[in-house]
Amino acid sequence: MDVAAKITSKGQVTVPKSVRDALGVKEGDMLVFRVKGHQASVAATPDLIDLAGVVGVPDDVRDKGWSEIKVRAWQARADRVAGRRATSD
Template identity: 45%
Template sequence: MEATLTSKGQITIPKAVRDSLKLHVGDRLEFLVDPDGSVRIVPATRPVTELKALLRSPAQALSLEEIDTVIAERGAAGTRKRRA
């Protein structure tokens, strides 16, 4: 596969490559240059700070005792389901 470099230094990634990498509009890419001069293109990994923004904050923080109670209740419910 080939691509042509524009005067702005841009290329269009062939559809087969985009599909193979499961790329979507706005995805970030990393260009890795190997010692032999070949270049690998891989999806960029997201920094942890960016991933944190995807997580929802709990409506109310639970105490350790409340967490233990929920775990115990859900564990008991799972045991009852398996025995039924």
């Protein structure tokens, strides 16, 4: 679908209804503009609240503070790297 829209003197563009409908966006939603060279594409961005629950949380870190989770993740990564080095020597 190709749809034209005019830029105002303030640099604003009204997103045509057919484009809003195709993207499934409404007032207050966010759009992202991706520019490559002299072309731009527009995409709807997901509402972060809609993503809640998409990634599972292991029981051992549930109800832990973010700083503790980061420390555990770094330690687990360090242990994996150290284990690989020990077996490859």
